[in-house]
Each structure stands twice: as structure tokens, then as C-alpha cells.
Amino acid sequence: MYPDKVNKLILFASNCGGKEAIRATPDATKNMTEIFKVGEQSNRYPSLIASLLFPKKWIEENPNYLQKLKSKESVSLPNLQRQIEAGYTWRGSCDRLSGIKAPTLVIVGSDDIVTPQANSLILAQKNPWLVQIKGGGT
Numbered sequence: 001m002y003p004d005k006v007n008k009l010i011l012f013a014s015n016c017g018g019k020e021a022i023r024a025t026p027d028a029t030k031n032m033t034e035i036f037k038v039g040e041q042s043n044r045y046p047s048l049i050a051s052l053l054f055p056k057k058w059i060e061e062n063p064n065y066l067q068k069l070k071s072k073e074s075v076s077l078p079n080l081q082r083q084i085e086a087g088y089t090w091r092g093s094c095d096r097l098s099g100i101k102a103p104t105l106v107i108v109g110s111d112d113i114v115t116p117q118a119n120s121l122i123l124a125q126k127n128p129w130l131v132q133i134k135g136g137g138t
Contacts, residue, residue, distance in 0.1 A: 009055065013112055015119035018092020023123075028052055028113040032084060033115040040077050054055035054137045060119025097126035105129045 007011065015021040024032070035048045046066055059065060075083075110122035110132050117132060125132035 002103055003101070006102045009100065009102045010107065011104065011120075012107045013109065013115045013120075013121055014106070014123060015025050015115055016092050016094035016097055016123060016126075017087075017090040018094060020092060020122060022116045025113040025116060027056075032080075035080065036077065037112045043105040047057055052114050052137075055135055057111070057135065058137065094122065094126075097123065100126070103129065105131065106134065107131045109133045132134075 003112045016137045023029075031048050035045065038044050038048065050065065054065070062068075085098060106116070106120045108117045108131075110117055114137075118129060120132070
């Protein structure tokens with residue numbers, strides 16, 4: 001839309017939305033639903049959020065990951081809900097991707113359950129630089 005303002009672009013864990021987008025896996029959808037059921041104050045909340053960000057194998061290989069990931073900030077439930085709703089209602093921009101003239105790098109984790117890597121393959125067909133991080137999540 002504003003090609004004079006963008007000379008390079010990086011798309012990470014992205015999709016072009018609309019009917020071409022590949023939706024989150026059933027595991028991700030189940031965990032997102034569970035997050036809203038248990039609420040932010042639940043002791044399960046951090047592990048449910050982590051299950052969306054990190055591959056199952058990585059979590060199994062790093063049993064103490066929650067202690068290492070302690071943060072003063074987290075995503076609030078209302079903000080998470082708005083982000084999910086925006087993703088599901090976005091009409092998409094696949095038809096405009098070929099208009100991107102800036103060098104574009106598409107990065108995806110091969111084990112991303114929220115934004116499956118097939119989305120990045122769609123993006124990379126329009127802009128050919130693709131990096132897939134084997135075993136990576138969101």
C-alpha cells in the first residue's frame with residue numbers, strides 16, 4: 001500500500017488470511033479454548049500459553065521451561081481474544097502479495113501449531129525468500 005515507505009519486509013509466523021489461510025491445528029484450537037475456560041489466574045494459564053508458542057517435543061525436552069520463562073508481562077485474556085477474533089475475521093490479502101516489491105523474508109517454525117507452516121509456503125510462492133526453522137514453534 002505504501003511501497004515508498006518499506007524497503008525490506010520480514011513476515012514471521014504469518015498467513016495471508018481469508019479462505020486461503022490454513023487454520024490453527026485442533027490442538028491449538030483446543031488449548032485456546034481451554035485458556036478462556038481457566039482464566040488468567042489459573043496455575044494452568046502459563047503452560048497453556050506456552051503450548052501455543054513452543055512445540056510439544058521442545059516442552060517435553062525442557063521440563064523446567066516455565067521457571068526459565070517467568071515474565072513480568074503476559075498477554076491478557078481480552079487482548080488474546082481480540083487477536084484470535086482478528087485472525088478469524090480478517091478477509092485476507094493473498095491477492096495483493098504479488099504487489100510487494102520490497103525484498104521479503106518469510107520465516108516459520110516447522111512445528112508451529114497456531115500458524116501452520118503451509119501458510120508460509122503460500123506466502124513464499126508470492127515472495128521467494130523462505131526460512132523454515134526445523135522444530136520451531138510460533
